[in-house]
Amino acid sequence: MMARFKNALFCMFLVSPVQAISEDLSDLSLVDLLNIEVSSVSKQSQSLSNAPAAVYVISSEDIQRSGATSIPQALRDVPGLHVVQIDSQKWAVSSRGFNGRYNNKLLVMIDGRTLYAPEFSGVYWEVQDILMADIDRIEIIRGPSAAMWGANAVNGAINITTKHSADTLGGYAELGVGNYEQGFAGFRYGGEVAVGVTARGYAKGFKRDSLQHYGQDMDANLHMLMMGLDTDNDWRQSQVGARIDINFDSTAALRLSTDIYDSKMQQVVQVASSSAPSYREFFHDSFDSRGWNVLAKYTKALSATSEYSFQSYYDYTRREEDLFGFTTDTVDFDFQHQFTAWQKHDFIWGLGYRYIKDDINTHPVISSSEDSSSQTNLWSAFISDEITLLNDQLWLTLASRFEHNSYTGLEVQPNIRLMWQLNDHHKLWSSIAYSVRAPNRAENNLKVNVVNRPSGPTFTEISVRGNDAFESEELLSYEIGYRFTPSNKLSFDTALFYNDYDKLRGIVMGTPDMVSGFPFTLEAPFVNNQDGQNYGFELSSQWVPNEALRFKLNYSYIYSDFSLTTPTQNTDAPENIVSAHADWNISNTLNLNLTWRYVDAAPVLSTFSAAQKELDSYQGLDIGLIWQLTPDLTLAAYGKNLLYPSHVEFEAEQFHIPYRVEPTYYGKITVQF
Numbered sequence: 053m054m055a056r057f058k059n060a061l062f063c064m065f066l067v068s069p070v071q072a073i074s075e076d077l078s079d080l081s082l083v084d085l086l087n088i089e090v091s092s093v094s095k096q097s098q099s100l101s102n103a104p105a106a107v108y109v110i111s112s113e114d115i116q117r118s119g120a121t122s123i124p125q126a127l128r129d130v131p132g133l134h135v136v137q138i139d140s141q142k143w144a145v146s147s148r149g150f151n152g153r154y155n156n157k158l159l160v161m162i163d164g165r166t167l168y169a170p171e172f173s174g175v176y177w178e179v180q181d182i183l184m185a186d187i188d189r190i191e192i193i194r195g196p197s198a199a200m201w202g203a204n205a206v207n208g209a210i211n212i213t214t215k216h217s218a219d220t221l222g223g224y225a226e227l228g229v230g231n232y233e234q235g236f237a238g239f240r241y242g243g244e245v246a247v248g249v250t251a252r253g254y255a256k257g258f259k260r261d262s263l264q265h266y267g268q269d270m271d272a273n274l275h276m277l278m279m280g281l282d283t284d285n286d287w288r289q290s291q292v293g294a295r296i297d298i299n300f301d302s303t304a305a306l307r308l309s310t311d312i313y314d315s316k317m318q319q320v321v322q323v324a325s326s327s328a329p330s331y332r333e334f335f336h337d338s339f340d341s342r343g344w345n346v347l348a349k350y351t352k353a354l355s356a357t358s359e360y361s362f363q364s365y366y367d368y369t370r371r372e373e374d375l376f377g378f379t380t381d382t383v384d385f386d387f388q389h390q391f392t393a394w395q396k397h398d399f400i401w402g403l404g405y406r407y408i409k410d411d412i413n414t415h416p417v418i419s420s421s422e423d424s425s426s427q428t429n430l431w432s433a434f435i436s437d438e439i440t441l442l443n444d445q446l447w448l449t450l451a452s453r454f455e456h457n458s459y460t461g462l463e464v465q466p467n468i469r470l471m472w473q474l475n476d477h478h479k480l481w482s483s484i485a486y487s488v489r490a491p492n493r494a495e496n497n498l499k500v501n502v503v504n505r506p507s508g509p510t511f512t513e514i515s516v517r518g519n520d521a522f523e524s525e526e527l528l529s530y531e532i533g534y535r536f537t538p539s540n541k542l543s544f545d546t547a548l549f550y551n552d553y554d555k556l557r558g559i560v561m562g563t564p565d566m567v568s569g570f571p572f573t574l575e576a577p578f579v580n581n582q583d584g585q586n587y588g589f590e591l592s593s594q595w596v597p598n599e600a601l602r603f604k605l606n607y608s609y610i611y612s613d614f615s616l617t618t619p620t621q622n623t624d625a626p627e628n629i630v631s632a633h634a635d636w637n638i639s640n641t642l643n644l645n646l647t648w649r650y651v652d653a654a655p656v657l658s659t660f661s662a663a664q665k666e667l668d669s670y671q672g673l674d675i676g677l678i679w680q681l682t683p684d685l686t687l688a689a690y691g692k693n694l695l696y697p698s699h700v701e702f703e704a705e706q707f708h709i710p711y712r713v714e715p716t717y718y719g720k721i722t723v724q725f
Contacts, residue, residue, distance in 0.1 A: 092191040092211040104469035104481040106194040119690035129631040131606040132194035136702035139711040140285040141178040147208030149625040153704035159205035173492040188215040196485035199451040199467035203490040217250040223725040230718020248299040257290040263711035289315040303353040312344040331504035343369040357392035377413035404432040417501040428458040447471040459491040479535040488524035512572040519577040547590040555580035584614030604633040626652035641680040672696040684724040
């Protein structure tokens with residue numbers, strides 16, 4: 053694959069829908085919005101319109117007007133993302149395919165802290181909470197970002213940036229109630245502690261109702277009915293946190309932050325069983341999930357063109373599920389230095405180390421070939437050089453990351469990007485990137501009894517198991533993007549991509565062991581025997597006819613070609629996803645926002661089967677009405693998932709039963725003081 057990367061450098065395509073952001077919609081033109089700085093593409097600030105990647109930014113204003121009460125809700129209408137709700141708590145979020153409850157090809161961060169579950173290399177979205185009013189922006193990069201952020205940033209990266217404590221002085225409180233959002237509240241207070249020192253603290257909590265079980269599986273319905281099984285999946289969560297920002301002088305600053313959460317959830321789990329005739333059983337699980345983190349970041353400017361930073365964090369997670377409980381401790385150190393050399397080169401380089409210790413609770417269907425406790429180390433280094441080829445017109449970026457992990461050793465992930473500003477209205481960018489998705493613990497040493505099949509007088513136990521020879525999955529990606537801003541009222545951002553995947557995860561079915569006794573056993577180890585391609589087109593456009601109106605249109609198309617004989621992950625995405633948004637300032641105190649979305653049929657892995665099935669397409673409308681009674685008091689009413697009946701958006705690959713997403717309504721009051 054590395055040889056293919058070298059041979060492909062002359063061939064530069066690229067993608068990029070870019071979304072403008074604003075602190076006040078009436079204050080900025082589209083040109084101003086596109087010049088807002090982002091930092092996730094190159095790890096240093098640059099104009100959004102000049103970022104050589106497929107970047108989309110959601111601002112604090114966007115979040116507040118949408119009424120999003122969770123991070124996945126805020127991500128729903130980003131072009132190129134597939135965001136779906138599985139049950140009351142669980143979400144699946146992906147970029148350009150490979151969606152799933154256990155999606156492992158999208159890197160997610162909050163203020164640079166990786167939200168990473170080492171058991172499956174993915175994200176437990178339900179516990180990634182934050183006071184939504186404290187989010188400054190969410191930067192989404194679609195496409196490989198591994199050269200800067202490392203393995204697992206294969207199909208994209210999401211970085212959630214919170215506000216500086218100096219921007220949250222005074223008090224803020226919110227209170228809401230609805231049918232699904234049964235009740236939520238948040239409180240924050242910030243102040244100046246000393247000269248150059250500001251701080252804030254917050255507390256929040258919510259309770260959310262169950263969704264309705266989707267009862268298409270008649271055998272499962274009968275089983276659960278006979279057991280009198282409770283299918284509730286409601287939950288509640290509380291969280292507190294704080295942040296302190298210290299400016300030592302005009303050149304040095306320190307940030308300290310912490311979050312502590314506690315969540316109580318209910319879910320129904322289905323697992324393989326030795327009981328005929330279905331050889332599967334269901335059980336209701338009420339469990340706790342809790343954790344905390346602390347982060348420190350020091351930044352020092354050495355000169356007008358040189359700056360370094362050092363960041364460290366500790367993250368503790370404990371999940372007490374009966375099926376798959378675990379405890380994880382993560383310690384991370386990151387250093388980076390950026391400087392300008394010879395007037396034409398903007399360098400940035402860095403070093404990192406991450407230590408992860410996780411301890412799993414064994415279950416009859418999940419076991420480890422090693423000790424229940426596991427320790428992994430990740431060493432990393434990266435370097436990037438942005439070269440100005442023509443002043444204010446043409447830039448070339450060469451970057452690569454070097455990582456050494458405990459499973460596959462050294463991984464090298466290079467990237468080359470080109471940015472060409474034809475003039476103020478036309479911009480073109482392109483990229484070629486090689487990325488890997490490193491193995492996780494499940495693929496290395498866990499064994500899962502996925503299904504039992506009738507076999508004569510008994511059954512055959514079929515299990516997938518980790519393989520210590522399992523290698524990293526690989527991607528070679530080509531992108532090309534074009535941005536067109538014909539006036540300060542209209543903008544278009546189009547993107548094309550082609551992704552070539554190799555060494556994807558599959559399994560090899562073994563021969564049933566009929567010698568050692570009953571039941572018969574069949575083990576299927578993970579192997580790198582799958583490959584395939586996908587390609588697509590993304591469009592993002594905005595029209596601002598006047599100060600009171602703003603319209604957005606986002607569209608994504610993706611075509612997938614994966615020849616999976618034994619699929620172990622969802623590869624395909626809905627071919628078409630469309631969203632249209634209108635934001636209308638009816639008056640100085642009244643705002644109406646509408647979002648219509650359409651999601652095409654989605655292929656998913658059928659639970660307890662190696663086959664794929666297709667979920668129906670759906671469409672609907674979100675409505676928000678915001679009334680600014682006084683400068684400090686706001687009332688709002690929201691309706692979500694309107695104009696279509698309850699429906700299944702997605703099904704988990706394993707263990708969890710499907711639920712229907714329904715129309716929801718809630719009201720909210722916010723006070724600042």
